[in-house]
Amino acid sequence: xxxxxxxxxxxxxxxxxxxxxxxxxxxxxxxxxxxxxxxxxxxxxxxxxxxxxxxxxxxxxxxxxxxxxxxxxxxxxxxxxxxxxxxxxxxxxxxxxxxxxxxxxxxxxxxxxxxxxxxxxxxxxxxxxxxxxxxxxxxxxxxxxxxxxxxxxxxxxxxxxxxxxxxxxxxxxxxxxxxxxxxxxxxxxxxxxxxxxxxxxxxxxxxxxxxxxxxxxxxxxxxxxxxxxxxxxxxxxxxxxxxxxxxxxxxxxxxxxxxxxxxxxxxxxxxxxxxxxxxxxxxxxxxxxxxxxxxxxxxxxxxxxxxxxxxxxxxxxxxxxxxxxxxxxxxxxxxxxxxxxxxxxxxxxxxxxxxxxxxxxxxxxxxxxxxxxxxxxxxxxxxxxxxxxxxxxxxxx
Amino acid sequence: xxxxxxxxxxxxxxxxxxxxxxxxxxxxxxxxxxxxxxxxxxxxxxxxxxxxxxxxxxxxxxxxxxxxxxxxxxxxxxxxxxxxxxxxxxxxxxxxxxxxxxxxxxxxxxxx
Numbered sequence: 001x002x003x004x005x006x007x008x009x010x011x012x013x014x015x016x017x018x019x020x021x022x023x024x025x026x027x028x029x030x031x032x033x034x035x036x037x038x039x040x041x042x043x044x045x046x047x048x049x050x051x052x053x054x055x056x057x058x059x060x061x062x063x064x065x066x067x068x069x070x071x072x073x074x075x076x077x078x079x080x081x082x083x084x085x086x087x088x089x090x091x092x093x094x095x096x097x098x099x100x101x102x103x104x105x106x107x108x109x110x111x112x113x114x115x116x117x118x119x120x121x122x123x124x125x126x127x128x129x130x131x132x133x134x135x136x137x138x139x140x141x142x143x144x145x146x147x148x149x150x151x152x153x154x155x156x157x158x159x160x161x162x163x164x165x166x167x168x169x170x171x172x173x174x175x176x177x178x179x180x181x182x183x184x185x186x187x188x189x190x191x192x193x194x195x196x197x198x199x200x201x202x203x204x205x206x207x208x209x210x211x212x213x214x215x216x217x218x219x220x221x222x223x224x225x226x227x228x229x230x231x232x233x234x235x236x237x238x239x240x241x242x243x244x245x246x247x248x249x250x251x252x253x254x255x256x257x258x259x260x261x262x263x264x265x266x267x268x269x270x271x272x273x274x275x276x277x278x279x280x281x282x283x284x285x286x287x288x289x290x291x292x293x294x295x296x297x298x299x300x301x302x303x304x305x306x307x308x309x310x311x312x313x314x315x316x317x318x319x320x321x322x323x324x325x326x327x328x329x330x331x332x333x334x335x336x337x338x339x340x341x342x343x344x345x346x347x348x349x350x351x352x353x354x355x356x357x358x359x360x361x362x363x364x365x366x367x368x369x370x371x372x373x374x375x376x377x378x379x380x381x382x383x384x385x386x387x388x389x390x391x392x393x394x395x396x397x
Numbered sequence: 398x399x400x401x402x403x404x405x406x407x408x409x410x411x412x413x414x415x416x417x418x419x420x421x422x423x424x425x426x427x428x429x430x431x432x433x434x435x436x437x438x439x440x441x442x443x444x445x446x447x448x449x450x451x452x453x454x455x456x457x458x459x460x461x462x463x464x465x466x467x468x469x470x471x472x473x474x475x476x477x478x479x480x481x482x483x484x485x486x487x488x489x490x491x492x493x494x495x496x497x498x499x500x501x502x503x504x505x506x507x508x509x
Contacts (some may be wrong), residue, residue: 183448244441288444301444304437395453 001089005211009092010205015200020047020106022196026251027110029189030300032182034384035114036189036394042109050102053126055079058101059094062134065283066142071135096207098246103131104159110300111167114177115381118389120374124364128166132360136162136353149342150349151321151330153219154208156314157346157353164307165354166361167298173365174374178299178381187247194251198227201258205265215326219265223258226277230257233281240367249285256284260313264320267330272320280312314350318343359374398493398507404432404486405478410456416477417460421479422470423509426459436484445467457484461496463506 024043024343028036050058060076064295075081082090105125112121140158152158184190205223209216213281234253255290260280261273268276288304291297299305321342331345332338368374375381380388405413411426417425431452438451462470471488479485498508 169424181446181448183443183450238442238445242445244442246443249445285445289446292446 001087002019004091005213006088008212008216009089009096009207009210013096013099013113013201015203015207016096016103017047017200017201019099019197020044020103020203022193022200023103023106023110025189025193026197026255027113027193027300029186029191029193030110030112030184030248032384033185033395034386035394036185036386037119038385038389039109039113039388041118042112042116043106044360045122046106046109046125047102048057049122049125050129051098053129054098054101055094058129058134060095061130062101062137063097063142063210068138068142069144069147071138093210096210100155100159101129101133101137104155104163105129107160107163107302107306109326110382111171111298111302112174113299114179114385115375116174117372117374117376118385120368120372123368123372124170127359127364130161131364132166132357133158136356138335139352140349141234145349145352148345148348149331151267151317151342152263152314152349154205154262156310157260157350160259160262160306160310161314161350162353162357164303164310165358166183167302168296168307169358169361170365171296171298173362174297174370177299178378181297181299182290184248190251191247194254195333198223198258201227201262205258205262209266215328218269218326220259222268222273223267225273226261226280227254227257229274229277230254230260230281230284231277233278234285237282237285252301252305253281254290255283256280256309259306259309260284260316263310263314264317266326267317267322267328268320268333269322269325272322276313276316276320279316280309283312284309312352314346315343398509399462399464400491400493401458401460401462401467401474401488402491403460403474403478403488404430404455405458406480406484406486407454407456407472409480409485410458411480413474413477414475417470420469420473421459422466422473423483424461428457430455430457433485434484440453445503447474449484455482461493461509463509 020043024040031039057077060074061072064072064076105128124137137158140152202220202223206216207222209219231250231253235245236247238249238333257277257280260276264276284305287308288301319333319335322336323330323332331342333342422447433452433453436453438449438453440447440449453506467490474488496508
């Protein structure tokens with residue numbers, strides 16, 4: 001690997017790591033003031049435990065060997081197959097992919113906010129990583145879903161649809177918050193979290209080119225444009241519908257656009273990211289209201305933003321994919337001279353990920369519920385998880 | 398001696414403080430409080446969901462005064478805090494048995 005490519009992957013890995021604290025503040029600001037530290041800790045816990053699990057066997061099972069259909073093997077257990085630093089390319093790739101593994105379970109924390117026992121979360125994360133993330137990641141990247149022709153540039157199916165549908169399964173087992181929903185305790189925290197997420201997402205998407213090249217630069221542009229378009233769309237919808245252009249609407253739209261462009265970032269160009277962003281912004285702005293009608297308590301809208309945003313972006317590849325622009329070997333989308341083949345493969349890949357992730361998460365949560373329990377008792381739910389679960393208080397007055 | 402307690406709109410606090418200071422009033426205690434009166438609460442919309450905010454932010458001002466000054470202070474606060482709109486707040490006056498200035502031990506009106 002050339003030094004320029006290596007430098008970009010290492011920088012991108014650090015950018016993706018920074019997204020987890022960004023997500024923590026995005027969620028933490030939206031949460032109640034008495035539960036904000038619990039939310040931060042659920043996120044930071046993922047960057048404590050996942051890097052170790054990733055190097056232990058996560059990377060090996062999800063990527064070694066690359067051509068395995070369903071699951072890897074133990075050849076890279078504890079990275080024992082990397083016997084010398086070499087040009088650094090393998091080490092950089094393992095680290096870069098490990099950052100994705102860390103943030104994916106963290107995405108689910110927003111759904112279970114305000115009521116999940118931290119001990120249950122501490123067990124949920126490693127089990128979910130190996131039972132849901134690792135297999136789906138393998139199938140999409142190198143495995144049978146990828147071999148069939150579906151594409152997922154930086155993790156729309158493998159990360160956002162996967163975590164988004166898992167969030168739904170988790171809250172169905174967990175149940176509703178007894179104290180109900182509350183407005184964000186700190187909108188400034190939400191906004192700084194959004195800024196950090198957007199910044200880090202350039203590493204997430206443009207870094208997924210795994211090279212400092214034209215595809216990476218286009219992924220960078222797409223990350224820039226789709227988020228802006230989705231943020232604008234969300235704000236316009238709520239300004240017309242609810243009467244005010246809100247900060248939370250801007251933040252939510254930006255994240256929805258980032259999620260939607262993730263699977264498409266290296267496959268679309270020109271004005272396509274703007275259309276993808278606009279569609280994602282409108283869809284997600286309405287999707288976050290589904291929970292009120294359907295009755296599931298997805299506290300901070302992981303389903304509405306990540307599941308729907310990821311699904312919309314992944315399916316829109318079937319329309320906007322433009323291999324000629326990239327001189328790429330992937331299929332053309334419907335708007336660029338292709339047939340429905342790619343769209344159907346995208347639908348299949350997401351369908352498989354949805355069913356697997358939902359069922360596995362449901363079983364995992366039910367096992368936890370019937371063994372150690374998944375909910376805090378009533379008193380900490382009303383008095384705050386920060387003090388009960390962590391012995392800390394965010395704000396002293 | 399009297400204790401004048403006023404609940405006012407937060408954005409009027411500086412006007413009240415300036416008016417009291419201009420009139421030579423020696424001290425005020427201010428606290429951020431929440432409550433509801435005829436104004437009621439309001440709703441805020443986040444991601445399209447409305448949340449009822451039942452308690453409205455207000456500032457509570459407490460001023461100690463001699464009996465002869467009390468009415469003048471009530472008038473000053475009323476004048477400075479009034480917008481004419483619902484939610485301007487209230488002022489009430491209560492009698493005070495004793496006052497001590499901690500630094501000197503002075504008591505009564507000398508301590509005000």
